[in-house]
Amino acid sequence: MILKNIHLGNFRNYESLDLEFHPKLNVFIGRNAQGKTNLLESIYFLALAKSHRTAKDKELIRFKQEEAFVNGSIRTAYSDLPLSISVSSKGKRAKVNHMEVARLSQYIGHLNVVLFAPEDLNIVKGSPQVRRKFINMECGQISKVYLNMLSGYQKVLVQKNNYLKQRNVDQVMIDVLNAQLAEYASLIILKRQQFIRTIEKYASRIHGDISNGNESLAVRYRPNIKFESEDEKSLELEIKSLLDDTLEKEIERGQALTGPHRDDISFYINDFDVQTYGSQGQQRTTALSVKLAELELIHEEIGEYPVLLLDDVLSELDETRQSHLLTSIRNRVQTFVTTTSISDINHTIMDEMQSFSIDDGKVKV
Numbered sequence: 001m002i003l004k005n006i007h008l009g010n011f012r013n014y015e016s017l018d019l020e021f022h023p024k025l026n027v028f029i030g031r032n033a034q035g036k037t038n039l040l041e042s043i044y045f046l047a048l049a050k051s052h053r054t055a056k057d058k059e060l061i062r063f064k065q066e067e068a069f070v071n072g073s074i075r076t077a078y079s080d081l082p083l084s085i086s087v088s089s090k091g092k093r094a095k096v097n098h099m100e101v102a103r104l105s106q107y108i109g110h111l112n113v114v115l116f117a118p119e120d121l122n123i124v125k126g127s128p129q130v131r132r133k134f135i136n137m138e139c140g141q142i143s144k145v146y147l148n149m150l151s152g153y154q155k156v157l158v159q160k161n162n163y164l165k166q167r168n169v170d171q172v173m174i175d176v177l178n179a180q181l182a183e184y185a186s187l188i189i190l191k192r193q194q195f196i197r198t199i200e201k202y203a204s205r206i207h208g209d210i211s212n213g214n215e216s217l218a219v220r221y222r223p224n225i226k227f228e229s230e231d232e233k234s235l236e237l238e239i240k241s242l243l244d245d246t247l248e249k250e251i252e253r254g255q256a257l258t259g260p261h262r263d264d265i266s267f268y269i270n271d272f273d274v275q276t277y278g279s280q281g282q283q284r285t286t287a288l289s290v291k292l293a294e295l296e297l298i299h300e301e302i303g304e305y306p307v308l309l310l311d312d313v314l315s316e317l318d319e320t321r322q323s324h325l326l327t328s329i330r331n332r333v334q335t336f337v338t339t340t341s342i343s344d345i346n347h348t349i350m351d352e353m354q355s356f357s358i359d360d361g362k363v364k365v
C-alpha cells in the first residue's frame, strides 16, 4: 500500500500544503518544533480518523481557524483511492472516493498505518500494564473473539474484586465468578501465547537485520498463571482449580491476585533481559522490532504492507542500525521518517528516497 500524495488545510501549523510522496522512503527533516511530527500525525489522522497524540480533535485545527482537513490518495494492489477527513467544532466528516460515509467505521481501514513514536519505547522500559495494553490492542485487532473474552473477563474481575472487598465474602458467589473467569482466561491466555510466538518469529528476524546479525532477540510470554494445558477446555479446568487454591489468600488481601490481568512479556537479547541490562540503543531496537513485527502481521492478514511512520527513531540508533533499518524495510514498506539532521541518513540510500525540509509549517522538496 502506498500513500501517493497528501493535501492539508489548516492542520496544526500547516495553512495549506500539497506533497507528492516517494513510493519507498520519505524523510521529513527540520529543527525542533517545525512540524515534522505534525506531518506524520496528518497521515495517521488520514488513516484512522484520530490523532496518535491527542484525544482532543480540536487541537488539530490550526490556531484561530474553524476546520482542518487532510486529503490523500492511496494506491493498493487493487485500486487508487482518494480519502478525505476533516474536523471542525461540528465533528468529523470522512469521504472515501469522494463519497461521504455515514460512520467512521466505514472509513477506517482503507489506509493502514503502523506508527513508531518515542513513547513506544515503553513497551520495553515501561510497566507490565503498558505491555498488557500493547498485547490487548494487537490481539484485539486480529481477533474479535479475544476482545469479547477480554471485556467479559474485565467485567467479572471488577465484580469479583467488589465481592472480595466485602467483610463477609460469599464463597458461593465467588465460585461462580471464578468459573466464569477461568472460561474467559483460558482463551485469553492461549491467544496471547499464540500472538507472542508470532511476534517473536518476526521481531527476532527484524532485530537480527537491524543489528547486522549481532544480536538475537527472544520474546517470552510471562503468564501469571503457570499452566501446562494447551487446549482451551483443560486449561479452563486448570485455571479454575488454581483460582480455588488462591481464594483464601485473595479473601485475606481483599483482591483478585491470580489471572491474566497480571501477565507480562519479557525481552531477551543474547539471553540477557533487555529491560534490566539493555543499552538505550538495544532497548529502542527491541521496541522497534516488536512494533515492526506488526507490519508482518497486517501483511499476513490483508495481503499488503501498511505504510510505516517512524517518529524520531534515527537519533538513538548508530549508523549501522539506521542503515540496516532503512534498507531492510524500505523495499517492502513505504516509510515516512522524521529527523533533525540530514547526516542521520545513510548516503547509500539517498538516491532512492525523497527528502522534505520542514521550516515553520512550510515544506521545501
Ligand SMILES: Nc1ncnc2c1ncn2[C@@H]1O[C@H](COP(=O)(O)OP(=O)(O)OP(=O)(O)O)[C@@H](O)[C@H]1O
Pocket: 011, 012, 013, 014, 030, 031, 032, 033, 034, 035, 036, 037, 038, 039, 059, 060, 061, 062, 063, 312, 338, 340
Ligand atoms: N493547532 C495548531 N495550530 C498551529 N500550530 C500548532 C498547532 N499545534 C501545534 N502547533 C505548532 O506545531 C509545532 C510543533 O510541531 P511538531 O510537533 O510537528 O514538531 P517537530 O518538528 O516534530 O519537532 P521535534 O523535533 O521537537 O519533535 C509547534 O511550533 C507548535 O506550536
